[in-house]
Amino acid sequence: MSGHNESILREPLITGDNITYAKITDDILGPVENKPNKAWWIGFIFASLGALLWVVAVSYTFWNGIGAWGLNKTVGWAWDITGFVWWVGIGHAGTLISAVLLLFRQNWRNSINRSAEAMTIFAVICAATYVVSHMGRPWLAYWVLPLPNQFGSLWVNFNSPLVWDMFAISTYFSVSLLFWYTGLLPDIATIRDRAVGTRRKIYSIFSFGWSGSVKTWQRFEAVSLILAGISTPLVLSVHTIVSMDFATSVIPGWHTTIFPPYFVAGAIFSGFAMVLTLLLVARKVLGLENYITMFHIESMNKIIILTGSIVGVAYLTEFFIAWYSGSEYEQYAFINRSTGPYWWAYWMMMTCNVISPQLLWFKKIRLSIRATWILSIVVNIGMWFERFVIIVTSLHRDYIPSSWAMFYPTWVDVSVFVGSIGLFFTLFLLFLRVLPSIAIAEVKLLLKSASEQAKMKQIKEGHENKEYVAEYIESLEKFDSVKQEDYAKI
């Protein structure tokens, strides 16, 4: 950090002039310390209506059982598991950003990790509620735990991926929560020390008495690094195990060894898309353009191209292996996916996940906020269809043609799904109001080395290679938060 200048060739991570430590605190705490604006209220009203719908639909399911859904004896898993896998996938970006990018020393993660982690936690909550409600008798949900019981201690089946999944999801949720909250402590202390009265008392309780002394920070950094180290394989394990729910079965179209890497790539793909959907709006509404810059947006778009292409290759590989296996049931499953009664879902998935993200190769599209935002939503629609295609098209053509069936969702299916989106946004909007949406302490670390003003100072000192400076100034053109005229003089 201090004393070391960063290479001038690297794009700045904080833009704007006259950024000081105090200004960073003020800018980031603006939404927490002031009354919410109109945009927040409109969003919150819609989101909480959605959450209300979710409460109604889930209660209805609990009361009447899963017969309230459109499931039949052929298609026994449909929107419930589609929704579950979709939400868990979205939940992958947070820990990936906070853990994997920390290990790779990608400093641009510092201004997006906090809200991405919050998003992870809320997405996993939505996923977990699907798991509980699809059990049919949710009051017996504790049966998935290995507890002594009245059947002479008949234990859970430890060979079953569904049991592994219970361990994976609950570990993932609780470790993510721990990682997120520990990282929040210094920032909650910042709010505490600026607040008065009851507000101070409340934040004081939640700050755990944080003081910011040398030893506290030293241990804090050690803890963050080790948590990142153990969370990295954890992220990969979670979706691997989710994919094994399918891959260890003998259903054609599910029984493939490609599932774990393909599911993990898909999860990161959809997670980053959701981060973009949320942050592109948040940066505008909360006025955080100087901290979440075009560089951040472009970097996330690049990850989307990469993971989207991996997903595309996986789709083609699946198809090829189905043909190459020589198994007629496997071949039929794939021909049926692309040309059978659910062809529209398959091609929807192909278009949204494989074709449209390739548009991000064009710099103009990658750097357009509007296009990026639309594409991020398209990706999430595509990823929902991917899970729907995998689950429903593999199940709907059973072994006996007489039991072939189609799946039609009921109003309860639709309401649980739409409602879960409402629940997610309600939680996210509340988070923006009560906790800092950007990790204040981590962004402060970048101020003296990676900010636009520090680089400007470096240029003005005149020791930098002229070509490099020219290249750097050229790279600033994409930033919507940089004043170009400042550089015209140099």
Next chain:
Amino acid sequence: MSNIKYILGSFGDPDEMMHGIEKLQENNISIYDVYTPMPIHGIEAKLGIKRSRIDIAAFCFGITGTCAAFALIYFCAVIDWKVNIGGKPSFALPDFIPIMFELTVLFCAFGMVLTYYASTHLFPGRAPRVMDLRATDDRFVIAIDANDNAAHTVIDSLLKDAGALEVKYNERKYISYE
């Protein structure tokens, strides 16, 4: 003068604060602690603070998790109630690995973080021990015990020479209790 408990040098810039620490150390003035809004790299070496041993704790907790998971699954699936699945062996080690891995991570994370909270005295509702309210915002604060170091005027001038924006004389150790 005698009521003063702590002298605080409040800096606006981390590099100037590091410079201030050097100056004080050159004059044999002991530093009580330093409070900053962000981690300062290299400050531990300067203040002679030992490396954190929390990684050892993390390893021990992790390995406990691995063993606990193995013991649980082995007891349930191999000793207590063998389930005959097509005559396959009940001691199916590859199937045990996912849960062993998850519990390793779970024990490691919770054990380490709780150790951190315990050793640093962090818990919900603990009264914050803050000497300067801006130390979590934009100030980098060096705290000096006033009773151990008699030459207050020297400290004052050393801090100001190093670039301190403000030097405070606190009559109470922590100002955050009221």
